Every structure is written in structure tokens, then in C-alpha cells.
Amino acid sequence: MLQVRNVSGGYDHKLIVKNVSFEVGKGEMLGILGPNGSGKSTLLKVISGILHMAAGEVLIEGKSLRSHSSKELAKKMAVLPQLHSHAFSHSVRDTIALGRYPHQSGLFSSWSDGDETAVVEAMQLTAMERYEHQMLDLLSGGEQQRVFVAQALAQQAPLLLLDEPTNHLDIAHQKQLLDTIKTQAIEKGITIISVFHDINLASLYCDRLLLMDQGEVQVIGAPHEVVKKDQIESVYQARISTNPHPERPKPQITILPDVNEKQNDELITAENFQVTAELVIFQAETQLKTWSSAVINAGSGWYKNFVNRRVDASYACDNVKEEMLEYLADNGFSEADTVGMMTAVKTTDAVIKEYDTPFGSIVIMVTAGVGNAVDVSRTHEVEMLPAIGTINTWIIVNGELSDEAFIQSVITATESKTKALAFEQVKDPRTGTIATGTSTDSVLIAATQKGTHIPYAGPITEIGKKIGLGVYECTVEAIQVYKKAKGWE
Numbered sequence: 001m002l003q004v005r006n007v008s009g010g011y012d013h014k015l016i017v018k019n020v021s022f023e024v025g026k027g028e029m030l031g032i033l034g035p036n037g038s039g040k041s042t043l044l045k046v047i048s049g050i051l052h053m054a055a056g057e058v059l060i061e062g063k064s065l066r067s068h069s070s071k072e073l074a075k076k077m078a079v080l081p082q083l084h085s086h087a088f089s090h091s092v093r094d095t096i097a098l099g100r101y102p103h104q105s106g107l108f109s110s111w112s113d114g115d116e117t118a119v120v121e122a123m124q125l126t127a128m129e130r131y132e133h134q135m136l137d138l139l140s141g142g143e144q145q146r147v148f149v150a151q152a153l154a155q156q157a158p159l160l161l162l163d164e165p166t167n168h169l170d171i172a173h174q175k176q177l178l179d180t181i182k183t184q185a186i187e188k189g190i191t192i193i194s195v196f197h198d199i200n201l202a203s204l205y206c207d208r209l210l211l212m213d214q215g216e217v218q219v220i221g222a223p224h225e226v227v228k229k230d231q232i233e234s235v236y237q238a239r240i241s242t243n244p245h246p247e248r249p250k251p252q253i254t255i256l257p258d259v260n261e262k263q264n265d266e267l268i269t270a271e272n273f274q275v276t277a278e279l280v281i282f283q284a285e286t287q288l289k290t291w292s293s294a295v296i297n298a299g300s301g302w303y304k305n306f307v308n309r310r311v312d313a314s315y316a317c318d319n320v321k322e323e324m325l326e327y328l329a330d331n332g333f334s335e336a337d338t339v340g341m342m343t344a345v346k347t348t349d350a351v352i353k354e355y356d357t358p359f360g361s362i363v364i365m366v367t368a369g370v371g372n373a374v375d376v377s378r379t380h381e382v383e384m385l386p387a388i389g390t391i392n393t394w395i396i397v398n399g400e401l402s403d404e405a406f407i408q409s410v411i412t413a414t415e416s417k418t419k420a421l422a423f424e425q426v427k428d429p430r431t432g433t434i435a436t437g438t439s440t441d442s443v444l445i446a447a448t449q450k451g452t453h454i455p456y457a458g459p460i461t462e463i464g465k466k467i468g469l470g471v472y473e474c475t476v477e478a479i480q481v482y483k484k485a486k487g488w489e
């Protein structure tokens with residue numbers, strides 16, 4: 001659709017864009033990224049013929065940009081500039097209708113049904129119908145931005161060039177606008193080139209990204225090839241981390257601040273745990289980075305309340321999460337701050353131990369109900385029914401764990417728990433073989449993320465050794481307490 005070949009250009013004698021080449025296919029959405037002043041707007045202006053091209057060539061559907069008349073060009077290309085100056089304020093409808101000028105002909109151009117449909121559709125797509133008769137200068141910045149996007153859409157050109165289309169828009173309108181534009185690309189085959197400041201939006205919506213640095217193309221490729229930690233940090237000169245989008249295979253970034261908030265040097269010890277007849281509670285002064293399979297707030301996050309709640313063996317509920325949230329709220333724990341687990345074991349039987357390591361210490365808590373023990377390697381052979389009995393394992397770390405260390409901690413703890421079940425000869429009653437756990441076990445790793453950086457937590461690391469020993473000891477003891485309570489021995 002569009003070929004940009006070795007294009008250079010800028011203002012008067014100041015060359016800004018240097019030797020830029022790329023191609024964009026029909027229906028493709030290309031995002032242009034780069035720091036302030038890197039030449040993104042200038043590139044868009046050169047491609048759209050607003051600025052003089054000092055060297056190179058731009059081809060639209062194989063035909064040189066230079067050989068288009070301005071009206072011909074406007075039929076092929078709609079442009080949304082970065083800043084909109086409007087000397088005269090028109091109504092919203094009249095402003096959008098200006099987008100139809102390339103389609104008007106003759107001295108007394110008549111307004112056709114096609115023009116009307118295009119304007120109405122553009123108003124619908126940008127949700128501006130109810131502002132139709134309002135004057136532009138009485139609208140908010142975001143509303144005005146949507147009017148100009150509507151004007152560009154009303155032009156019905158196969159190529160859309162947008163300079164920061166989400167400028168001034170709140171998140172709902174950013175989403176609505178980008179969903180609309182992307183739908184135009186998918187359903188109507190419109191080609192879109194758009195400048196973005198928001199790397200996450202660009203990554204999420206664009207098929208490819210072009211990263212500019214000092215007027216040149218630093219890299220062009222699929223979002224996962226462009227949104228890389230080192231590349232973004234070096235071009236933008238800002239510390240970031242990359243993380244996966246929860247629903248799409250598009251990388252997202254998070255800014256890492258260099259300013260520290262008030263430091264809290266709280267050291268977590270076994271003494272910080274409270275045990276009541278109903279609960280094991282650990283409350284940290286500030287949030288800990290947590291990975292867990294808990295009922296409430298599973299996955300990763302930052303939390304400061306950790307609750308292991310005892311429920312009766314006959315506990316049955318259609319909506320466990322809702323019931324648990326109500327329970328937590330009634331007991332003064334807010335959902336935003338709390339990770340919540342359940343157990344049928346007496347909470348007073350929880351085993352809580354502290355282990356010193358060269359970098360600091362870890363605290364381990366285990367409650368073990370093994371009436372529901374299973375041998376996971378044999379579950380495919382037998383019929384499994386939901387049953388009560390769970391081993392809950394918590395590992396609280398005074399240190400800074402890497403992502404690898406979080407996952408390795410889960411592996412190390414699980415292996416160690418399995419060994420404890422073997423030592424205690426806990427069997428799966430269906431198969432008669434040694435159990436590996438129960439069908440509802442839960443694990444939680446929480447770290448202060450202060451102090452020593454801990455890159456790994458496998459069995460040969462200092463932390464891995466203590467997780468291995470600690471989970472084993474605590475689980476063996478918890479199983480023994482459970483067996484005694486049940487009169488098994």
C-alpha cells in the first residue's frame with residue numbers, strides 16, 4: 001500500500017528525518033514510536049506531503065507521492081495532525097463534514113447521500129452523534145480530538161496517518177478509538193500509520209512498530225521484536241521492565257522509578273504470625289511481592305495481609321470466593337490487601353518455623369490435612385471426587401527474589417512436601433500408593449523485595465536449601481499433628 005524509500009526531510013535547511021525506509025501493507029497498522037524530538041511528526045508530515053522531501057521516494061499504491069494532485073492525495077490519504085488550530089469554530093457536524101472535501105466536485109459542489117452516510121458513520125464510530133450541533137470550541141480537549149478523528153474517518157481514504165490519536169483521551173475513549181480504528185483496518189482493509197507516545201497501546205494495537213531515534217529508524221518489527229527492555233531503555237533513556245499482556249501476546253512496559261519512597265526495614269519473624277482458633281494471620285507493615293494459588297488474590301501481586309482460615313469439614317458453598325471475601329471483610333481484611341486461603345485443619349495445629357540463611361531469614365507456615373491425599377501419578381486411573389483435606393504451605397522471605405527464584409521456590413517447596421508425605425507414609429486410599437499431596441494443596445511465596453537479591457532458589461542455593469529443609473520439617477510435623485488428632489497413631 002505504502003512504500004517509503006530512503007526518505008530524508010525536515011524544515012528549511014534543517015534535516016530531521018534521515019534515510020528512512022519501510023513498507024506498510026493493505027490493512028496493516030504500523031505504530032511509530034520514539035522519544036520527544038526524534039522526528040515522528042516530521043516523518044508523518046514528509047510522508048503526507050505537508051513537508052518537503054529532501055531525498056528519497058514515497059509510493060502510494062505504486063504511484064509516486066509527487067505525481068498526485070492535492071485532491072487525488074486527499075482521496076487516498078487522511079491525516080490527523082498532532083495539534084489542531086481552528087481559526088473559526090464550526091459545529092461538530094460541519095467540522096467532520098470538511099473531511100468530505102476531496103469527494104466534492106464542480107463549482108457548486110452538492111452534498112451527496114454518500115457524503116451524508118460517511119459523516120453520520122464517522123460520528124457514530126467516534127461516539128460524537130450527541131454533540132452534532134455543538135460548537136467545537138465549547139468541547140473538551142478529548143471531545144475535540146474525537147471530532148478530528150471523525151473528520152479523518154469521514155474522508156474514507158484507504159490510508160490513515162494519525163499523529164497521537166489518543167492525545168487528551170481518557171482510557172475508555174482511548175480503547176474505544178483504537179478499537180474503532182483497528183476494526184477499520186481489519187474489516188475495510190484501511191492501512192494505518194500512527195504515532196504513539198504510549199508504548200503499551202502501540203504494542204497492543206499495532207501489527208508492527210517502528211522505533212525512531214534522532215531522525216533515524218532504530219528498529220522496525222513485530223511488537224515483541226521492538227518492545228525489548230534494553231532497546232527501549234537505550235532509546236528513551238529510562239529504566240523500564242517488560243511484562244506480558246494478560247490476554248494478548250503483546251509485550252507491555254512498566255516504568256521503574258529511581259526515587260525511593262519511605263524505606264521500611266521491617267524484618268519478618270515467626271513472632272509476627274498470629275494464630276487463633278479460626279485463623280493463621282500474618283500482617284506485614286508494607287506489601288510483600290506474592291505469588292500464590294490462594295482462593296483470594298491468586299497469581300502475582302503485592303499484599304500485606306495473609307490469612308489461612310479454618311472452615312468446617314462440612315463447608316459447602318456455591319461461590320467460595322464470594323463467601324470468603326465476605327468473611328474477610330467482616331474480619332477487617334480488605335480484598336485489595338489480602339491473600340486468603342482455606343483449610344479444614346485446626347489452625348492451632350499450624351507449624352510455623354523460622355530459618356536463618358546467610359542473606360537473612362525465611363519463615364515457613366504449614367497446615368496439613370491429609371485425609372484427601374492423592375498420588376498424582378495415578379489419579380488418571382481412579383475416580384476422583386472433591387474431598388476435604390489440604391496442605392497449605394507459606395514461605396515468607398526476607399530478601400529480593402527474581403521471577404525465576406519465585407518459581408523455583410514453588411518447585412523446591414513442592415518437591416520437599418512430597419518427600420515429607422513419603423517419610424510419613426501417607427497413602428492415596430484409592431491406589432494404596434504413597435501420596436504426593438492432596439487434590440487442593442495451595443502454596444504461597446511472599447518476599448519483602450528488600451535486602452539481598454536472590455536470583456535463584458533451586459536446591460543448591462542457600463535459600464533453596466532452607467526451603468527444602470523447612471518445608472520438609474514443617475510438613476512432617478504438621479502431618480504428625482494431624483495423624484494424632486485423627487487418632488491414626
Ligand SMILES: Nc1ncnc2c1ncn2[C@@H]1O[C@H](COP(=O)(O)OP(=O)(O)OP(=O)(O)O)[C@@H](O)[C@H]1O
Pocket residue numbers: 011014016034035036037038039040041042043
Ligand atoms: N516547524 C519546525 N521548524 C523547525 N524545526 C522543527 C519544527 N518542528 C519541529 N522541529 C524540530 O524537529 C525535531 C523533531 O520534531 P518532531 O516534532 O518531528 O519530533 P517528535 O518525535 O514528533 O516529537 P514529540 O514526541 O515531542 O511530538 C525537533 O528537534 C524539533 O525541534
